[in-house]
Amino acid sequence: MKIANASLLLAAIASGAEAFTSSSSPRRPLASASRRSSILTPLSVTKSDLAGAETMIDDILKAKNCGPVFVRLAWHDSGTYDVNISDFPQAGGAIGSIRFAPEINHGANAGLAGAVKLLEPVKEAYPGVSYADIFQMASARAIALAGGPIIDMKYGRVDATGPEMCSPEGNLPDAEAGPGGKFGGPGGTASTEDVSVEWHLRKVFYRMGLGDEEIVALSGAHTFGRAYADRSGLGAEKTKFTDGSEVKLADGSTTTSYTPGGSPWVKDWLVFDNSYFTTINDASTDEELLKLTSDKILFKDAGFKPYAMKFANSQADFFESYARAHKALSELGSKFEPVE
Secondary structure, eight states: OBOSSOOOOOOOOOOOOOEEOOSSOTTSOOOHHHHHHTOBEETTSOHHHHHHHHHHHHHHHHHHOOHHHHHHHHHHHHTTOOTTOOSTTTTOSSSSGGGSTTGGGSGGGTTHHHHHHHHHHHHHHOTTSOHHHHHHHHHHHHHHHTTOOOOOOBOOBOOOOSGGGOOOTTOSOBSSOOTTSOBSOSOSSSOOOBSSHHHHHHHHHHHTTOOHHHHHHHHGGGGSSEEOTTTTSOSOSOOTTSSSSOEEOTTSOEEOOSOOOSEESSSSTTSOSSHHHHHHTOTTSOTTSOOOHHHHGGGTSTTTHHHHHHHHHOHHHHHHHHHHHHHHHHHTTOOBOOOO
């Protein structure tokens, strides 16, 4: 079974036209004029439409605390990418194909149809903004509003136009071994099957052109959200942290405005910070918090461990690496509109 938030990054440089960027700091939260000026986009997509879409997405995030599922939606759209396939859209990636069957019905995508539905009003209000852009924008804004880094996003992605552009099932990673004791399988665009979780992860992410640092950095997004048994096959029906009681937000306030259920990796699962790394490597943490095989390997494997330790010791280092990884992930396989 597939876990909700897989990890990923770099390598695939998406084809695109010239774009303009502002001098505003990528670390500053977007707002009004400065918010619009920080959006990097080809000229064929208007900055005002992107700013309007972003405002709507922010309102949805604040009202529903649905940031984690938006991250999962965007990552599962882009995570199908195969760096060894040069043609668009056959290479997969962040092309919006996840909204179509059969892709939306893949086992790893259980529950994501609801996330697509939440974002439909944004597309209706701003039809010039592609689904691919909306999905990736929602993910980046979810991270930012939860206290994480501002991602230096690029927009203007071309959408997949029909089911024939969907990627084959089997490209996304497993967090636990299947009944046969193996992770992954022979499906997808290339086999990801392996008896070891570390090499299964590498087969998945190296296929995307991603490296060990990116695997670890993007795994850190498990600090944000929950796993559900009816979606990933992992997690409890609910825990003391997800039973409808108060959950901390990034601004220090608390909320009960969320659907109860699932198992988180950390106590404050609506805040984006480096607590995933400090929790996974701490044997004294609450037993109701998730520690999956794909999590624990980050502190055991010789290639992963230096990054995991670095991110546990420094949130600033984690945010810097994560922001690069997320940006690269969001552009995998994307074809950008030319300047008009």
